Amino acid sequence: MNEIRENLPDLLEQTAIMLQIVGLGMLFGGLAGLVVGTALYVTRRGGILAQPVVWWVLNALVNLVRPIPFIILIAALQPLARVVVGKGIGNEAATFAIAIAATFGIARIIEQNLVSVDPGMIEAARAMGAGPWRIIRTVILPEALGPVILGITFAVIAVVDMSAVAGLVGGEGLGNWAITYGYRQYNEIVTWMALVVIIIIVQLVQALGNMLARKVMRH
Numbered sequence: 001m002n003e004i005r006e007n008l009p010d011l012l013e014q015t016a017i018m019l020q021i022v023g024l025g026m027l028f029g030g031l032a033g034l035v036v037g038t039a040l041y042v043t044r045r046g047g048i049l050a051q052p053v054v055w056w057v058l059n060a061l062v063n064l065v066r067p068i069p070f071i072i073l074i075a076a077l078q079p080l081a082r083v084v085v086g087k088g089i090g091n092e093a094a095t096f097a098i099a100i101a102a103t104f105g106i107a108r109i110i111e112q113n114l115v116s117v118d119p120g121m122i123e124a125a126r127a128m129g130a131g132p133w134r135i136i137r138t139v140i141l142p143e144a145l146g147p148v149i150l151g152i153t154f155a156v157i158a159v160v161d162m163s164a165v166a167g168l169v170g171g172e173g174l175g176n177w178a179i180t181y182g183y184r185q186y187n188e189i190v191t192w193m194a195l196v197v198i199i200i201i202v203q204l205v206q207a208l209g210n211m212l213a214r215k216v217m218r219h
Contacts, residue, residue, distance in 0.1 A: 003189045010177065011193050017091065018173035019201075021163050024095045026156055029102025033155075036062070036103060037110025038136065048122065048132045058107075065104040070162045073101055074169055081169075094171030098162050102155060109151035113144045146217035153209025157202050174198055 036058060042048050043055040065073070074097040078088040085092040117140050125135045141148075164175025174194045182191030 004193065007190055007193060010181075011174075011197065014172060014174050014177040014194070015197055015201075018160070018163050018175070021091055021095050021098065021166060021171065021173055022156070022159050025098030025102055025159055025162075029099040029159075030106055030152065030155070032099070032103040033106025034110055036107035038114065038141070040107060040111040041114040041140070042132070042136060048126075048135055062104045062107050065100070066108060070097075070101055071165050071168060073097060074162075074165055078169060089170035091166065091171045091173075093169045094163070094166035094173075097169070098159055101162060102159055105158065106152065106155050109155060110148060113147040113151055114140055116147065117143045146213045149209055149213040149216060153206060153213075156205050156209070160198065160202060160205075 040055060040058050040062070043051040043058070045052060045055070047055075068076075074094065077097045077100060078093060081093040081096045082088040085096050087093050121139055121143060122135055125139045130138070163171075163173050164179075166173050167176030167179060174197060178191050178194035181187060182189075182194060
């Protein structure tokens with residue numbers, strides 16, 4: 001118990017850092033992924049804004065970035081991180097890499113869920129004179145919102161996993177703390193403290209996502 005008490009301040013600090021990295025990564029990656037995923041859906045062949053060239057470029061980009069293991073991606077993005085956030089190492093660089101990875105992962109999640117929207121509803125909106133942008137805002141996105149929330153929930157949990165690799169570029173957080181002060185120093189208490197907190201966070205995120213999705217799908 002004494003060892004747990006001694007490590008508690010560090011645990012709380014590293015938890016806060018991890019939540020900040022995950023939160024900012026999801027904020028920027030989530031918004032960008034929503035835009036890219038929606039663009040993939042509406043520009044595909046037969047879409048309401050069909051643009052085969054645009055769809056091909058976006059699809060190729062998503063297919064190129066998404067399969068790259070994050071531990072390799074975070075290292076490869078260091079030069080770009082220096083340009084965008086001014087640092088190639090640290091929490092800022094880790095957050096930038098997470099945002100990029102989240103963008104393309106979420107984009108595919110969004111696209112796959114929008115495909116499930118009933119085409120008849122889109123045609124009905126068209127018949128009533130709604131333009132493409134209005135259809136996107138009032139029909140396509142609202143109809144797919146429940147499954148999209150579940151997909152975003154999965155993405156948040158994946159980003160929590162990604163944050164554990166932040167130490168590769170000098171970032172902090174629970175994952176790096178567990179590896180540096182737990183695994184490498186043979187301190188099982190630190191490792192298990194980090195593990196328990198991560199499990200609790202993941203369970204809370206999943207429960208919140210499920211609850212929100214149920215509420216949206218009921219309406």
